[in-house]
Every structure is written in C-alpha cells, then in structure tokens.
Amino acid sequence: MRTETADMPDFSPRQNEVLEQALRLLVEGGEKALTTSGLARAASCSKESLYKWFGDREGLLAAMIAHQAAKVRTFERSGERLSAELLREHLELFARDLLEVLSGDVSLALNRLAIGQSGPGAGPNGSKLGKLLVEHGRRQIDRRAMALIDAGKRVGLLRFDNADAAYHTLYGLIVSDLHVRMLLGEPGLKDTARQAERAIDAFLSLYRTEKQPLEVSRTSAAR
Numbered sequence: 001m002r003t004e005t006a007d008m009p010d011f012s013p014r015q016n017e018v019l020e021q022a023l024r025l026l027v028e029g030g031e032k033a034l035t036t037s038g039l040a041r042a043a044s045c046s047k048e049s050l051y052k053w054f055g056d057r058e059g060l061l062a063a064m065i066a067h068q069a070a071k072v073r074t075f076e077r078s079g080e081r082l083s084a085e086l087l088r089e090h091l092e093l094f095a096r097d098l099l100e101v102l103s104g105d106v107s108l109a110l111n112r113l114a115i116g117q118s119g120p121g122a123g124p125n126g127s128k129l130g131k132l133l134v135e136h137g138r139r140q141i142d143r144r145a146m147a148l149i150d151a152g153k154r155v156g157l158l159r160f161d162n163a164d165a166a167y168h169t170l171y172g173l174i175v176s177d178l179h180v181r182m183l184l185g186e187p188g189l190k191d192t193a194r195q196a197e198r199a200i201d202a203f204l205s206l207y208r209t210e211k212q213p214l215e216v217s218r219t220s221a222a223r
Contacts, residue, residue, distance in 0.1 A: 011067060015053055018043040019067040022060065027109045034060075061129060065136040068106055072097040074144040087152045088200060094145055095174045095196035102179045103188035110137075111183055142167065149207075158207045166207055173199040 011019065021043040025033045039060075040047045054060040074094045082090075101107055110133060117127035146167045152158035160166035174196065182188055189195050 011063070014045075015063075016067060018045060018050070018053070019064050022064050023068065023106045026064070026113075027105045030109075031113055058128065058132070062132050062136045065110065065132055066140065068101065068110070069137045069140045071101050072141050072144075074141075074148050082151050082155050082157065084157055087148075087157050088204065090148055091170075091200045091203065092193075092196050094148065095199050096192055098141070098171075098174055099178070099189060099192040099195060102175065103182055103192070107179075108182060111179075115183070142171075145170065156209055159209050160207050169206065170199075170203045173202045 018039070022034060022039050025038060025042055036047050036050055036057075040050060050060065054063045072094065074090065110129070114127050114130040114133055118130055146163055149158055149160075149166055149170065150163055153160065153163070158166070178189065
C-alpha cells in the first residue's frame, strides 16, 4: 500500500540510504560512533554532502529521527472515500508499524541515549536528543495518526468529543507499557500483528459508530 502524508520528510533515496547508515552506526557504536567522518566512510559519500543535506550534527539527528518516524505509516491520500474496512486497515497498519518501530534496535538505542543525557548533569535545557525525539519523532507520528481518526469522524465512522484524548487512548491500547519494558531489557512481542488487531478491536469498541460494525470490519481486514 502506498502511503503519503503532508508532513513526511522529503528525503531522496540516496539521503535515505545515508540515514540508514547513520542509524546503524548509532545502534552498533553509540553516539561516539556517529561522526561526520565515520558516516561519510560508511555511506560512501563526502562530508560536504552530509553538511549540504543535513546541516550540523543536530540537523543530522533530527533527520535520522524523522526518517525513522516515517516508517510508521498512517493515512493514504488517494482520493478514495474512507470506508469502514479501509479505516480498520489503516488503523491496523499504523498499529503494526508503531509496534515494530518502537521495538526495533534503532528506537531503543535512540531512547536509551536520550534518557542517559537527561540525568542530573544535563543542565537546564535537558536532553537535546530527547527534544528532537519528541518534535521530529513522536509529534510527527501523532499528527499523522490524528489526521486518520479525524477523517474517520468526518465520514461518520468514529465518534469522540476530543481527538487528542481519543488518539492517546489509541496509542495506549497499542503500546501499553511495552516500550518501557523493552527499554529495561525485556524481550519484545513475538506477534505484533496480533497485538495490533487486539488494540484496534478495543479502540473501535470504544469509538465506532453504527456505520463501523466491529465484526464486519475485522472480517474484511483479515481477507
């Protein structure tokens, strides 16, 4: 399925390759391994290209986080009217992607690094990486997912008074305390698809309208 959103980062295929190498270096060697020279060697590009594409180190980190967040797909803007079946399909896609990204080595490495930078010696501004994770990671994912549930409400498939509260219910049903447990070293889920399905079942049972019959939606999505 082709997914597009207005706020997804517009990186070229080559830039995406470089960002994947940057994320690999971070996972394998920590923050110290993520140098301009090291990345240029690993990605077979020049340091000048890195500065041109991403700017300084903070710009590179922001791009890495945005690249990672873009792996969580949400809403297809194809002009097709959102049906009950499509809404459930998009919600389950979002849930599966979110679980897979959060439980991956990259997300865990980024979050552990940000937490490590937020200790007593971090200063009044706290962790710059933590702020980048919120702005270029979590908030971008939040905006795209809220656009989806807002679209569901507009066509009469979902009902809620507060979109922010409805979205945070959705997020909590999907993630629960899994991410915290994994940050503490516990293994991840063996079946993210099943967890996603259960979470969307629970969300739709809370917020669906009569236009969104739970059993029909689940059956259609399983085809």
